[in-house]
Amino acid sequence: MEKHREGTFFPGWLLLAILLAATFLRCAALGLMEDMLHHDEAYEGVDALSLLQHPRLTPFFPGNYGRESGWCYALTLFLAIFGARSFALRLAAAVTSVLTLAASYALGKEILGRRGAALSAAALSVLYWHVHLSHLALRALLFPLVGALAFAALLRAHRTNRFRWWIAGGVATGLMGYT
Numbered sequence: 417m418e419k420h421r422e423g424t425f426f427p428g429w430l431l432l433a434i435l436l437a438a439t440f441l442r443c444a445a446l447g448l449m450e451d452m453l454h455h456d457e458a459y460e461g462v463d464a465l466s467l468l469q470h471p472r473l474t475p476f477f478p479g480n481y482g483r484e485s486g487w488c489y490a491l492t493l494f495l496a497i498f499g500a501r502s503f504a505l506r507l508a509a510a511v512t513s514v515l516t517l518a519a520s521y522a523l524g525k526e527i528l529g530r531r532g533a534a535l536s537a538a539a540l541s542v543l544y545w546h547v548h549l550s551h552l553a554l555r556a557l558l559f560p561l562v563g564a565l566a567f568a569a570l571l572r573a574h575r576t577n578r579f580r581w582w583i584a585g586g587v588a589t590g591l592m593g594y595t
Contacts, residue, residue, distance in 0.1 A: 430534045431521055438517050438541035442510040442550045446503060449551065453502045456480065457553040461505050464491035475594060486562075486594035487555035505553035512557045513550030517541050519564035526571040558595040562588055 453461075459480040467488060474485050491508050498504035517537050524533030540546055549557060566588035573581035 431537065434521075434534065434538045434541050435514060435517060439510070439514050441541070441547050442513050443507075445551065446506050446510065449506060450501070450503055453505075454552065454554075457502070457505055460487055460491060460553060460555060461495065461500070461502075463488045464495050465500055467492050468496055483555060484594045486591065487558050489594075490558060491553070502553075506551060509553045509557055510550050512561055513546065516546075516557070516561040516564060519561050519568065523564045523568040523571070526568050526575070555595070559592065562591050562595050566592055 463477045494504040494508040521533045521537040524536040569585035573585050
Protein backbone atom coordinates (compact mmCIF):
# COMPACT_ATOMS: atom_id res chain seq x y z
CA MET A 417 0.00 0.00 0.00
CA GLU A 418 1.36 3.38 -0.98
CA LYS A 419 1.94 5.79 1.84
CA HIS A 420 0.32 9.22 1.42
CA ARG A 421 2.45 12.28 2.00
CA GLU A 422 1.27 15.24 4.04
CA GLY A 423 -0.57 17.76 1.89
CA THR A 424 -1.66 15.33 -0.81
CA PHE A 425 -5.09 14.96 -2.39
CA PHE A 426 -6.48 12.73 0.39
CA PRO A 427 -6.77 15.08 3.43
CA GLY A 428 -8.36 18.01 1.57
CA TRP A 429 -11.12 15.86 0.11
CA LEU A 430 -11.61 14.13 3.41
CA LEU A 431 -12.05 17.46 5.19
CA LEU A 432 -14.55 18.61 2.56
CA ALA A 433 -16.54 15.38 2.96
CA ILE A 434 -16.48 15.73 6.76
CA LEU A 435 -17.73 19.32 6.59
CA LEU A 436 -20.48 18.45 4.10
CA ALA A 437 -21.68 15.50 6.21
CA ALA A 438 -21.57 17.63 9.34
CA THR A 439 -23.53 20.39 7.62
CA PHE A 440 -26.19 17.89 6.61
CA LEU A 441 -26.45 16.49 10.16
CA ARG A 442 -26.79 19.97 11.61
CA CYS A 443 -29.24 21.44 9.08
CA ALA A 444 -31.48 18.47 8.24
CA ALA A 445 -34.20 19.14 10.82
CA LEU A 446 -34.04 22.93 11.15
CA GLY A 447 -37.36 23.41 9.36
CA LEU A 448 -39.11 20.96 11.68
CA MET A 449 -37.94 22.91 14.71
CA GLU A 450 -39.44 26.24 13.59
CA ASP A 451 -42.12 26.32 16.30
CA MET A 452 -39.85 25.19 19.13
CA LEU A 453 -37.79 27.65 21.11
CA HIS A 454 -36.23 27.28 24.54
CA HIS A 455 -36.43 30.28 26.88
CA ASP A 456 -32.64 30.69 26.90
CA GLU A 457 -32.63 30.80 23.10
CA ALA A 458 -35.46 33.34 23.17
CA TYR A 459 -33.55 35.59 25.59
CA GLU A 460 -30.50 35.49 23.31
CA GLY A 461 -32.70 36.32 20.32
CA VAL A 462 -34.40 39.23 22.09
CA ASP A 463 -31.05 40.69 23.11
CA ALA A 464 -29.72 40.29 19.56
CA LEU A 465 -32.82 42.03 18.22
CA SER A 466 -32.24 44.86 20.68
CA LEU A 467 -28.73 45.22 19.22
CA LEU A 468 -30.25 45.55 15.75
CA GLN A 469 -32.76 48.15 16.91
CA HIS A 470 -30.34 50.09 19.13
CA PRO A 471 -26.75 49.35 18.05
CA ARG A 472 -24.30 49.59 20.93
CA LEU A 473 -21.17 47.99 22.29
CA THR A 474 -21.69 46.17 25.54
CA PRO A 475 -19.67 43.33 27.10
CA PHE A 476 -22.55 42.01 29.19
CA PHE A 477 -26.32 41.55 29.06
CA PRO A 478 -28.01 41.60 32.48
CA GLY A 479 -31.23 39.76 31.46
CA ASN A 480 -31.73 36.04 32.11
CA TYR A 481 -29.34 36.12 35.11
CA GLY A 482 -26.63 37.83 33.05
CA ARG A 483 -24.33 36.63 30.30
CA GLU A 484 -21.52 37.74 28.03
CA SER A 485 -22.40 39.44 24.75
CA GLY A 486 -20.44 37.55 22.07
CA TRP A 487 -23.24 35.19 21.06
CA CYS A 488 -25.78 38.02 20.79
CA TYR A 489 -23.49 39.88 18.42
CA ALA A 490 -23.06 36.71 16.33
CA LEU A 491 -26.85 36.28 16.15
CA THR A 492 -27.46 39.78 14.82
CA LEU A 493 -26.18 38.91 11.34
CA PHE A 494 -28.58 35.97 11.02
CA LEU A 495 -31.51 37.91 12.43
CA ALA A 496 -30.81 40.79 10.06
CA ILE A 497 -30.84 38.43 7.07
CA PHE A 498 -33.60 35.97 8.00
CA GLY A 499 -35.74 38.08 10.32
CA ALA A 500 -36.92 37.49 13.87
CA ARG A 501 -37.55 33.75 13.52
CA SER A 502 -36.30 30.77 15.43
CA PHE A 503 -34.89 29.47 12.14
CA ALA A 504 -32.38 32.35 12.09
CA LEU A 505 -31.20 31.49 15.61
CA ARG A 506 -30.90 27.79 14.84
CA LEU A 507 -29.10 28.45 11.56
CA ALA A 508 -26.57 30.57 13.45
CA ALA A 509 -26.00 27.62 15.79
CA ALA A 510 -25.55 25.20 12.88
CA VAL A 511 -23.09 27.50 11.08
CA THR A 512 -21.15 28.06 14.30
CA SER A 513 -20.98 24.31 14.81
CA VAL A 514 -19.61 23.66 11.32
CA LEU A 515 -17.09 26.48 11.75
CA THR A 516 -16.03 24.80 15.00
CA LEU A 517 -15.21 21.66 13.04
CA ALA A 518 -13.02 23.67 10.68
CA ALA A 519 -11.34 25.36 13.66
CA SER A 520 -10.79 22.00 15.37
CA TYR A 521 -9.17 20.79 12.15
CA ALA A 522 -6.82 23.80 12.24
CA LEU A 523 -5.99 23.08 15.88
CA GLY A 524 -5.55 19.37 15.19
CA LYS A 525 -3.25 20.14 12.28
CA GLU A 526 -0.96 22.08 14.61
CA ILE A 527 -0.88 19.23 17.13
CA LEU A 528 -1.41 16.01 15.15
CA GLY A 529 -0.71 16.79 11.49
CA ARG A 530 -3.25 16.69 8.65
CA ARG A 531 -4.41 13.11 9.10
CA GLY A 532 -4.85 13.38 12.83
CA ALA A 533 -6.68 16.66 12.32
CA ALA A 534 -9.02 15.07 9.77
CA LEU A 535 -9.75 12.18 12.13
CA SER A 536 -10.43 14.49 15.07
CA ALA A 537 -12.74 16.66 12.94
CA ALA A 538 -14.52 13.51 11.71
CA ALA A 539 -15.04 12.32 15.29
CA LEU A 540 -16.38 15.68 16.41
CA SER A 541 -18.68 15.90 13.38
CA VAL A 542 -20.66 12.83 14.49
CA LEU A 543 -20.44 13.06 18.28
CA TYR A 544 -23.95 13.17 19.67
CA TRP A 545 -23.50 16.11 22.03
CA HIS A 546 -22.01 18.32 19.34
CA VAL A 547 -24.69 17.47 16.78
CA HIS A 548 -27.47 17.87 19.35
CA LEU A 549 -26.26 21.18 20.73
CA SER A 550 -25.78 22.56 17.23
CA HIS A 551 -29.57 22.45 16.87
CA LEU A 552 -29.98 24.78 19.85
CA ALA A 553 -29.10 28.47 19.70
CA LEU A 554 -27.22 28.53 23.00
CA ARG A 555 -24.23 30.74 23.67
CA ALA A 556 -22.06 27.81 24.78
CA LEU A 557 -21.52 26.92 21.10
CA LEU A 558 -19.32 29.94 20.56
CA PHE A 559 -16.70 29.00 23.18
CA PRO A 560 -15.31 25.88 21.43
CA LEU A 561 -15.06 27.81 18.14
CA VAL A 562 -13.18 30.77 19.56
CA GLY A 563 -11.14 28.53 21.86
CA ALA A 564 -9.99 26.28 19.02
CA LEU A 565 -9.09 29.33 16.93
CA ALA A 566 -7.15 30.85 19.83
CA PHE A 567 -5.17 27.71 20.58
CA ALA A 568 -4.48 27.02 16.90
CA ALA A 569 -3.22 30.58 16.38
CA LEU A 570 -1.07 30.49 19.51
CA LEU A 571 0.45 27.13 18.57
CA ARG A 572 1.18 28.35 15.05
CA ALA A 573 2.67 31.56 16.51
CA HIS A 574 4.92 29.49 18.76
CA ARG A 575 5.97 27.26 15.85
CA THR A 576 6.57 30.02 13.25
CA ASN A 577 7.29 32.99 15.55
CA ARG A 578 5.38 35.27 13.18
CA PHE A 579 3.98 38.47 14.64
CA ARG A 580 0.62 38.20 12.86
CA TRP A 581 -0.08 34.80 14.49
CA TRP A 582 0.79 36.20 17.92
CA ILE A 583 -1.69 39.03 17.28
CA ALA A 584 -4.38 36.62 16.03
CA GLY A 585 -3.85 34.37 19.04
CA GLY A 586 -4.06 37.32 21.40
CA VAL A 587 -7.24 38.67 19.79
CA ALA A 588 -8.90 35.24 19.82
CA THR A 589 -7.86 34.65 23.43
CA GLY A 590 -9.31 38.03 24.36
CA LEU A 591 -12.57 37.19 22.55
CA MET A 592 -12.93 34.07 24.67
CA GLY A 593 -13.95 36.32 27.53
CA TYR A 594 -17.05 37.33 25.57
CA THR A 595 -18.16 33.78 24.80
